[in-house]
Amino acid sequence: MNRTIMLPTSLDEAVETLATSPTAVPVAGGTDLMEAVNAGRLRPAALLGLGRITELRGWRYEDGGTAVLGAGLTLARMDRPDFAALIPALADAARTAGPPQTRNVGTLGGNIASAAASGDTLPVLAALEAVVTLARAGATREVPVGHLLTGVDPMRPGELLTWVRVPLLHAPQVFLKATGRSGPSRAIASVALVLDPARRAVRCAVGAVAPVPLRPLDAEAWVAGCIDWDARGEEGAQSIDPAAAAAFGEYVATACVPDGYGALGHELDAGAALAVEGPTAAAVRLRRTVAVLARRALGRALK
Incomplete structure (x- = not known):
């Protein structure tokens, strides 16, 4: 089956592309996606590759005691000492999420979007009461991770998960x-x-x-x-x-x-x-x- 593969280089371009092709499946590391494709559970006609969007692969502090994590942040990156000192439980979850080849490409956003029951980062995000930012052409909205996962406020066609906001408690x-x-x-x-x-x-x-x-x-x-x-x-x-x-x-x-x-x-x-x-x-x-x-x-x- 021939698939269309789109490779935007900026977040704005990705959002605009998704607006014109709302059925395209976003993919970063592809660890969960390829498993579903290989098992025959998913047959996407179009893929929106996010690997070239560097702004989604990092994290930053924000006023008010919040860390803003890019959806493309890899599990391996979350295991580094600087990140572990910031959000240790999330670093521990990333460290145990799979073998090195999985952690090197698997992303935080992919863990959330796949919503697998055994997703290691998900209970940490739920306990920290993290909030995700969903972007679409001309608008963004924020949804608690718990609401997204339970379907209380699910992603809509044409939306892209871009950021994860985590309160910094500075506590165990x-x-x-x-x-x-x-x-x-x-x-x-x-x-x-x-x-x-x-x-x-x-x-x-x-x-x-x-x-x-x-x-x-x-x-x-x-x-x-x-x-x-x-x-x-x-x-x-x-x-x-x-x-x-x-x-x-x-x-x-x-x-x-x-x-x-x-x-x-x-x-x-x-x-x-x-x-x-x-x-x-x-x-x-x-x-x-x-x-x-x-x-x-x-x-x-x-x-």
Whole structure:
């Protein structure tokens, strides 16, 4: 099948091109796109290559304590020390997202647009309450990542994901994930947790256990009330009773993993075990995994 490939060299040109060809599929690293094409799940008639748009491959600070990340920022670039010092949980997620050849070309925008259940950066962005900028000819709009992923406010034809705005909390944040094998592989479950001392709040998002990252809001509010926010002042982490930390893990797991786990259709390494154990046993095992991840993430954030 012949495909039209368009290669704009600027963001304005890309937006204008997409306006005239709204069915064209934007592609940067192409890691998820090519997998879908090779598997026969996607047959795009036209591709909009974004690799020549240098302005989308970097990041910058913005007044008000925000980092503006280009959609073309690679996972490998997010793993560098300067970026890791800025948003450590996102750097940790990028570091575990796959083998070097994937991280070298895979992009933040591609991770969001693909919206795979096991996308490692997605729970971090959800926990940080990041916002994406969507551009189209003559207009832009901003949408919370959570709204975009859940379909509350989806991308519209002719729109291009350009920037990701992440609040800089200057507070502890952690990303942990469990896989079914050693080395880089897809998550069975992942947890992103950030502290927000200024608001005396905890934000948590669980990835890979559902089609989109889940925010256990009741668990967040409950554990925030268990933390002694004044123990070390406004600079950060505080103390908590170990029993409360363990209860938090169970609270998160119960909220995010239903008894009917297995009907969700995930492509997980645990799939074979699910067929043997049945959905109830698989849910218990996954719930235990999520509980451990959440408890450990909270513990590391409070150190």
